[in-house]
Amino acid sequence: MTTTTHPTTTERPGETNGVPTAKMFGAIAKFTDNAELAQFRFSAKNSWVDGTASTSTIHEWYGIGADQLHVQEFQFSSDHPTLGHGYGPTPQEYVLHALASCITAGIATGAAARGIKLNRATSTVTGNIDVRGVLGVDQDVRKGFSGIEVSFDVDADADEDQIDALIASATKYSAVFDMLTGPTQVTVGRTEA
Structure with missing residues (x-):
């Protein structure tokens, strides 16, 4: 497994919370003008x-x-x-990681877009699953998570309402949250020789 070390967050010119805001807003403008690029x-x-x-x-x-x-x-x-x-x-734990990291990225970019200094954002994500479904023991038991809970601890130069708004917005625009809460067409087949 590749292990990546991450530098501590230091402000670089043109960045807020390590997010290059001009680049972010430029990308949004490009995608607004040309949907194919998105x-x-x-x-x-x-x-x-x-x-x-x-x-x-x-x-x-x-x-x-x-x-x-x-x-x-x-x-x-x-x-x-x-x-x-x-x-x-487990693959299920990677899904939990994907959800937490996607929302966390949204908190960081949302804070940067609003000019809010983010000091810390940590979360615990927990998923409950009854493995009888996966193992075929009981056909009536769901194979996936029956529920997922994400709990954030965010320290930012903002009041509680602003932090709640950051978390809500990050969740609303999270691709992984959307994949888990809405139907996604998945096709499974064989690679053609």
Whole structure:
């Protein structure tokens, strides 16, 4: 698994909370003027490792009208605690991470857009699942999470109402929140030879 170290947040010219605000507002203007530039495609390549473990590689993506590459290739391993060998978190835990990190990014960019200094944003996200559904023990039990709770602790140079508004806005515009709360068409098939 790729481990990335993150520098501590230091203000660089033209950035608020580490967010390049001119670039962010410029992108919004471009996407407003040209909807084709706003069409993004993300992908992950996954390979089975052993037992219930697999590794996904994320590097290539499409956006702003062209094929793109992340600064580096990222690898994530996943496994299951009772049937696996401990190669990584469960796929369900990655979903929780995706939700928390997507909303957190929205808090950071929302604060930057409003000129609010963000000092700290942490969260705990918890999902409840009855694995009888996944294992086929009971066909009436849902296979996915029955509920997810996200609890944020945000310290910012803002009052409580402004912080609540940041969290609400970040949740409203979170792509992962939308994927989890609204239907998404998913097609599963085989790669053609």
